[in-house]
Amino acid sequence: MSTLVEELACERVRPETDHRILVCGGIPCRSLGCRLVKEALEEELQKEGLTGRVPVEIIGCIGDCSLGPSLIVYPEGLVYQKLAPEDARAIVREHLVAGRIVEALLHRDPRSDEILRQREEMPFYREQARLVLRNCGVISAHIDDYLKYRGYAALALALAEMNPEQVIEEVKKSGLRGRGGGGFPTGRKWELVRTAHSDEKFVICNADEGDPGAFMDRNILEGDPHSVIEGIIIAAYAVGAARGYIYVRAEYPMAVHRCREAIAQARQKNFLGDNILETGFSFDLEIRTGAGAFVCGEETALISSLQGTRGDPKPKPPFPAQKGLWGKPTLINNVETVVNIPLIILHGSKRFAELGPEGNRGTKVFALAGKVNHTGLVEVPLGTTLRKIIFDIGGGIPNNKKFKAAQTGGPSGGCLGVESLDLPMDYDSLREAGSIIGSGGLIVMDEESCMVDLARFYLDFNQDESCGKCTPCRIGSKRMLELLQKITEGRGEEQDLEILEQLALLMKNGSLCALGRTAPNPLLSTLRLFRDEYLAHIKERRCPAGVCRSLVRPWINPELCKACGLCARVCPAEAINGEKGVPYEIDLEKCCDCLRCLKECPFNAISQGGISRAEAVD
Amino acid sequence: MEQIIDKYRGDSTAMIAILHDLNAAFRYLPREALEIVSDRLSVPLSYLYSAATFYRSFDLEPCGEHEIQVCLGTACHVRGSERILDALSRRLGIKPGETTADGKFTLKRVNCLGACALGPLVSIDQKHHGHLTIHQAERLLEAYKDEHD
Numbered sequence: 001m002s003t004l005v006e007e008l009a010c011e012r013v014r015p016e017t018d019h020r021i022l023v024c025g026g027i028p029c030r031s032l033g034c035r036l037v038k039e040a041l042e043e044e045l046q047k048e049g050l051t052g053r054v055p056v057e058i059i060g061c062i063g064d065c066s067l068g069p070s071l072i073v074y075p076e077g078l079v080y081q082k083l084a085p086e087d088a089r090a091i092v093r094e095h096l097v098a099g100r101i102v103e104a105l106l107h108r109d110p111r112s113d114e115i116l117r118q119r120e121e122m123p124f125y126r127e128q129a130r131l132v133l134r135n136c137g138v139i140s141a142h143i144d145d146y147l148k149y150r151g152y153a154a155l156a157l158a159l160a161e162m163n164p165e166q167v168i169e170e171v172k173k174s175g176l177r178g179r180g181g182g183g184f185p186t187g188r189k190w191e192l193v194r195t196a197h198s199d200e201k202f203v204i205c206n207a208d209e210g211d212p213g214a215f216m217d218r219n220i221l222e223g224d225p226h227s228v229i230e231g232i233i234i235a236a237y238a239v240g241a242a243r244g245y246i247y248v249r250a251e252y253p254m255a256v257h258r259c260r261e262a263i264a265q266a267r268q269k270n271f272l273g274d275n276i277l278e279t280g281f282s283f284d285l286e287i288r289t290g291a292g293a294f295v296c297g298e299e300t301a302l303i304s305s306l307q308g309t310r311g312d313p314k315p316k317p318p319f320p321a322q323k324g325l326w327g328k329p330t331l332i333n334n335v336e337t338v339v340n341i342p343l344i345i346l347h348g349s350k351r352f353a354e355l356g357p358e359g360n361r362g363t364k365v366f367a368l369a370g371k372v373n374h375t376g377l378v379e380v381p382l383g384t385t386l387r388k389i390i391f392d393i394g395g396g397i398p399n400n401k402k403f404k405a406a407q408t409g410g411p412s413g414g415c416l417g418v419e420s421l422d423l424p425m426d427y428d429s430l431r432e433a434g435s436i437i438g439s440g441g442l443i444v445m446d447e448e449s450c451m452v453d454l455a456r457f458y459l460d461f462n463q464d465e466s467c468g469k470c471t472p473c474r475i476g477s478k479r480m481l482e483l484l485q486k487i488t489e490g491r492g493e494e495q496d497l498e499i500l501e502q503l504a505l506l507m508k509n510g511s512l513c514a515l516g517r518t519a520p521n522p523l524l525s526t527l528r529l530f531r532d533e534y535l536a537h538i539k540e541r542r543c544p545a546g547v548c549r550s551l552v553r554p555w556i557n558p559e560l561c562k563a564c565g566l567c568a569r570v571c572p573a574e575a576i577n578g579e580k581g582v583p584y585e586i587d588l589e590k591c592c593d594c595l596r597c598l599k600e601c602p603f604n605a606i607s608q609g610g611i612s613r614a615e616a617v618d
Numbered sequence: 619m620e621q622i623i624d625k626y627r628g629d630s631t632a633m634i635a636i637l638h639d640l641n642a643a644f645r646y647l648p649r650e651a652l653e654i655v656s657d658r659l660s661v662p663l664s665y666l667y668s669a670a671t672f673y674r675s676f677d678l679e680p681c682g683e684h685e686i687q688v689c690l691g692t693a694c695h696v697r698g699s700e701r702i703l704d705a706l707s708r709r710l711g712i713k714p715g716e717t718t719a720d721g722k723f724t725l726k727r728v729n730c731l732g733a734c735a736l737g738p739l740v741s742i743d744q745k746h747h748g749h750l751t752i753h754q755a756e757r758l759l760e761a762y763k764d765e766h767d
Contacts, residue, residue: 027731027732027733027736027746028733028735028736028748030746031733031736031739031745031746031747031748032736032748065733065734065735065736066735068735209732210729211730212690212691212692212729212730213691213692213693213730213734214730215730215732215733215734218732250638250675251675251728251730251731251732252732288634288635289634289635289638290634290673291634291637291638291669291673291674291675291676292673292674292675292729293672293673293674294729305634306631307631308631308632308633308634308669309633309665309668309669310668310669310672311672311673367734369692369693369734369735369737370692370693370696370697370734371696371697375693375734375735376735407692410692441692443692443693443696445696449696454695454696457692457695458692461729467672549701572753589708590708592701592705592752592753593701593752594752
């Protein structure tokens with residue numbers, strides 16, 4: 001018997017025989033000019049008299065962002081990549097008219113030099129299990145396309161043949177856990193809201209994707225909004241809610257736009273509104289946008305924001321399942337979580353639970369980025385190793401650099417080092433290893449990444465995003481950031497590490513919400529895995545990765561400088577001044593840290609980290 | 619102004635949506651505008667300011683004609699975006715969050731533009747420029763200045 005992944009992939013082989021071009025409309029492809037490619041294609045089609053016969057559509061993200069701008073030509077399912085508007089001519093004349101594949105525009109595997117025609121042949125896709133992303137990059141966001149692939153069939157099935165308790169039972173049996181970061185069993189959460197007594201209940205889909213390095217919610221909302229909507233309606237039926245909201249980041253205007261359109265289409269077909277599909281169940285859905293506050297991803301803060309105020313978090317309990325929006329029982333599920341629901345209902349919890357180890361069923365979408373060859377969304381069964389994700393799917397580290405660490409879970413998460421490459425990526429294993437899956441951000445770092453700087457980066461983020469309501473988070477994050485700044489500037493002392501650890505513990509135990517409780521995680525995990533690097537910054541005033549500016553900036557040792565002027569001539573920023581007989585000096589205000597001067601100096605008078613060393617001498 | 623408030627029919631829960639619309643219309647939130655909203659929705663002005671200062675999307679100072687956003691998401695960060703921010707800041711003679719004296723450019727740091735494959739990434743007036751080096755970013759700025767002079 002084929003797996004659920006294979007079955008879904010088979011279903012999505014296009015039944016039509018006519019030509020159709022789907023252009024990737026993910027953010028990177030949009031930035032690289034996919035719209036111009038589309039316009040050029042339309043122009044060429046017109047020249048050949050094919051206007052209207054070959055539709056060209058911009059859809060959601062196809063997947064591998066390093067190939068953009070890219071497109072898929074159906075019915076062959078060929079992927080043409082790294083396109084410029086000029087390539088439209090070849091695609092139309094050669095491929096569409098003459099029936100010859102344009103090999104020059106196909107993707108070539110850099111390792112085997114083999115030409116890869118279809119998405120499924122590429123290692124980036126071959127090793128994935130695309131359940132949540134089943135429709136992303138395959139269909140357009142329009143409801144007609146969604147309906148062709150059994151769209152809203154799960155909703156019809158649930159409404160016609162299952163009562164709410166049976167739906168909840170099925171979700172519980174599937175073993176699905178919340179994909180937003182908490183990992184709480186979804187079925188249990190639904191049951192809590194179902195059994196809460198109230199005249200009114202709400203469902204909220206949390207699309208406030210705040211991790212600066214995660215973009216799966218955005219791609220799903222842009223590429224497959226109807227799967228999200230269908231999942232929310234089923235959730236509402238199960239818990240007994242009549243109103244729902246999708247809370248989206250304001251930074252995602254395209255996602256907001258696509259969702260609005262999708263909701264209108266769903267309403268028109270009576271999947272939303274009164275007496276849905278004549279079953280007597282009524283439910284309506286609205287979009288609300290955030291306004292750029294990371295803390296609003298936290299459930300209670302999100303509710304505050306949805307009610308039109310500052311996004312201040314509240315103490316739990318009461319949990320939103322008991323007292324949420326307007327004080328009523330409220331179910332809050334993440335985008336990726338709800339997209340799993342139609343699958344579970346349609347194919348059964350048993351098929352779903354075939355994927356992933358016990359207690360960690362299903363798949364997880366990771367946003368693979370950083371120092372890795374193939375950037376993009378990667379969906380794999382929970383329990384897949386980090387090695388497989390980074391090397392087999394992501395194509396390894398660019399420029400033959402060495403893997404140093406992977407950061408998971410964003411500002412609330414931690415780092416995994418080389419020793420964790422064979423760790424199964426699931427909720428429990430990651431927690432044991434000192435990190436979390438979080439919302440699925442996965443940033444790869446090589447030997448040129450500084451772990452102290454990374455910890456400072458995340459603390460800077462958390463400190464900036466702290467709402468300021470509770471003292472441990474407000475003051476703790478500030479003090480910790482100051483200490484980390486001191487270390488990265490080469491002014492650290494050994495006792496700082498102890499103070500950092502104490503502050504981290506205080507913040508973890510004393511903060512009101514998850515933001516403050518998890519903010520010390522990036523620091524603690526890097527401190528545990530890369531203590532040597534911290535000590536190098538403190539004791540030797542050296543940044544081994546060459547990242548921390550104060551420690552790597554060039555400095556001319558006046559005792560060694562012979563005032564030859566070579567450095568000043570090669571400096572592109574005109575930052576070096578001097579005259580004959582007097583040692584040259586670097587104006588660090590102008591200096592761009594290119595270090596050309598250092599390489600050129602024949603007397604080795606220029607070194608890195610001079611500022612802090614000079615200060616240390618003072 | 620009236621249109622924006624009327625669109626939400628005096629619904630005080632729509633406050634954030636109203637602030638979004640005002641910010642887009644004026645390119646910041648003028649005090650006079652907030653006073654009118656306060657009056658019409660019968661909410662204290664301090665309440666509006668508490669939200670306006672809380673969310674990153676709102677500006678309390680007028681923005682420049684052109685908005686430069688430097689993405690400081692994690693993927694951009696590990697590829698060196700902070701140095702690009704520094705270089706642009708030096709070239710413009712302003713700190714992140716400030717506007718040049720001639721009112722032409724506002725320099726902003728943003729958490730993540732969600733285009734991690736393109737990092738380091740700078741967006742000028744919503745147009746993304748990816749895979750930048752410090753020199754390319756500086757040249758980009760110069761070209762932009764010339765074009766809009």
